[in-house]
Amino acid sequence: MAKEKEHINLAFIGHVDHGKSTLVGHLLLQAGVITEQQLAEGEDKFRYVMDRLAEERERGLTIDLAHTKFETKKYEFTIVDCPGHRDFVKNMITGASQADAAVLVVAADDGVMPQTKEHVFLARTLGIDQLIVAINKMDLVDYSEDRYNEVKDEVSELIKTVGYKPNEVPFVAVSAFVGDNITQKSDKTPWYKGPTIVEALDQLNPPEKPVDLPLRIPIQDVYSITGVGTVPVGRVETGVLKTGDNVIFEPPGVGGEVKSIEMHHERIEQAEPGDNIGFNVRGVGKNDIRRGDVAGHPDTPPTVAKQFTAQVVVLQHPGVITVGYTPVFHCHTAQVACTFTELVQKINPATGEVQEENPDYLKTGDAAVVKIQPTKPLVIEKIKDIPHMGRFAIRDMGQTVAAGMCIDLVP
Numbered sequence: 001m002a003k004e005k006e007h008i009n010l011a012f013i014g015h016v017d018h019g020k021s022t023l024v025g026h027l028l029l030q031a032g033v034i035t036e037q038q039l040a041e042g043e044d045k046f047r048y049v050m051d052r053l054a055e056e057r058e059r060g061l062t063i064d065l066a067h068t069k070f071e072t073k074k075y076e077f078t079i080v081d082c083p084g085h086r087d088f089v090k091n092m093i094t095g096a097s098q099a100d101a102a103v104l105v106v107a108a109d110d111g112v113m114p115q116t117k118e119h120v121f122l123a124r125t126l127g128i129d130q131l132i133v134a135i136n137k138m139d140l141v142d143y144s145e146d147r148y149n150e151v152k153d154e155v156s157e158l159i160k161t162v163g164y165k166p167n168e169v170p171f172v173a174v175s176a177f178v179g180d181n182i183t184q185k186s187d188k189t190p191w192y193k194g195p196t197i198v199e200a201l202d203q204l205n206p207p208e209k210p211v212d213l214p215l216r217i218p219i220q221d222v223y224s225i226t227g228v229g230t231v232p233v234g235r236v237e238t239g240v241l242k243t244g245d246n247v248i249f250e251p252p253g254v255g256g257e258v259k260s261i262e263m264h265h266e267r268i269e270q271a272e273p274g275d276n277i278g279f280n281v282r283g284v285g286k287n288d289i290r291r292g293d294v295a296g297h298p299d300t301p302p303t304v305a306k307q308f309t310a311q312v313v314v315l316q317h318p319g320v321i322t323v324g325y326t327p328v329f330h331c332h333t334a335q336v337a338c339t340f341t342e343l344v345q346k347i348n349p350a351t352g353e354v355q356e357e358n359p360d361y362l363k364t365g366d367a368a369v370v371k372i373q374p375t376k377p378l379v380i381e382k383i384k385d386i387p388h389m390g391r392f393a394i395r396d397m398g399q400t401v402a403a404g405m406c407i408d409l410v411p
């Protein structure tokens with residue numbers, strides 16, 4: 001049997017109209033996932049594919065998975081939503097579509113634009129460690145090497161300020177519309193010596209399983225199964241769970257010995273990060289635990305925060321955020337209303353530099369360090385201890401208004 005290809009979740013980010021959808025359409029076409037006949041007629045034929053996906057998602061339809069997956073020589077990729085599509089940030093943070101890498105699309109004619117900056121900052125906040133930069137629309141700048149280098153320098157500067165290492169990030173000169181340097185080297189860019197998009201994708205590293213971090217399983221559901229008992233279900237984020245282990249659920253603080261673990265209806269002895277499992281714990285009843293609780297080992301139990309300090313970025317808020325604001329925080333599988341108790345300092349989203357101490361309010365586009373108080377017990381971890389459990393999305397009025405990470409906490 002052929003060895004299964006390793007899997008990578010890929011996000012496409014960048015300013016509106018810089019060519020994300022067109023690039024994705026081209027990749028899917030060239031990978032043979034879709035055919036010419038499936039594309040719309042005319043100028044925007046590639047873009048049509050992604051728009052249709054977005055539309056299906058908006059209407060709550062299940063998307064034909066074949067359309068969001070493609071393979072290269074080395075990996076299988078799943079394309080996750082682009083920011084801008086509804087709920088991208090929430091899905092990224094709560095794990096529904098965690099991206100392992102992002103392709104940043106920057107049009108060669110425009111260069112770095114406001115959303116380029118915003119998405120780069122967001123990608124960093126969301127913990128996307130690997131980046132590929134596609135400098136797109138090279139056809140519009142006559143395939144000019146000088147213009148390519150100008151934009152490359154501009155983007156390098158930007159990504160460096162948020163902590164990416166530009167010399168480890170592949171930059172690719174492409175035209176998504178024409179198809180230059182996507183799967184094949186283009187003869188219109190003889191000066192370009194770098195990889196094609198597909199080669200750059202094959203140079204990515206597959207995600208590492210955080211098996212050495214403390215065990216954390218955020219609970220998605222709790223079932224009661226005849227003959228087995230109470231079965232909490234969730235995805236292992238970090239650490240390893242074995243049959244016979246003792247576990248504790250926080251915030252309730254109940255626990256016991258793990259009698260059995262199941263994945264895809266089969267018994268397993270050990271579960272690792274990424275595994276979606278159901279497990280049965282001796283002495284824990286259906287009403288003792290609920291969605292949003294987190295299982296861990298008793299010697300390294302999940303942290304329940306009374307108060308925490310966070311770095312947040314306001315993505316889209318129609319008004320202003322002031323002390324006392326209490327929206328719903330989505331953190332792993334938990335949804336808890338939390339109050340902004342102090343606006344400590346406003347910072348530059350790109351550089352982290354302090355812009356203002358104790359600002360009166362925050363508005364769209366602002367980044368800040370703030371103090372937060374959950375209205376009921378919430379498990380959250382410091383980003384530097386367990387990154388997977390330290391991020392949250394803030395939702396209000398049916399949309400994601402901000403995203404952030406926990407940088408310190410009071411248990």
Ligand code: GDP
Nearest residue numbers: 016017018019020021022044047137175176177
């Ligand atoms: P998105 O908003 O980033 O997804 O951008 P789209 O993929 O929708 O592209 C925006 C517009 O730019 C569309 O009209 C595309 O046809 C056009 N476009 C995208 N890539 C290229 C390119 O490489 N060259 C040219 N000339 N036009 C492009």
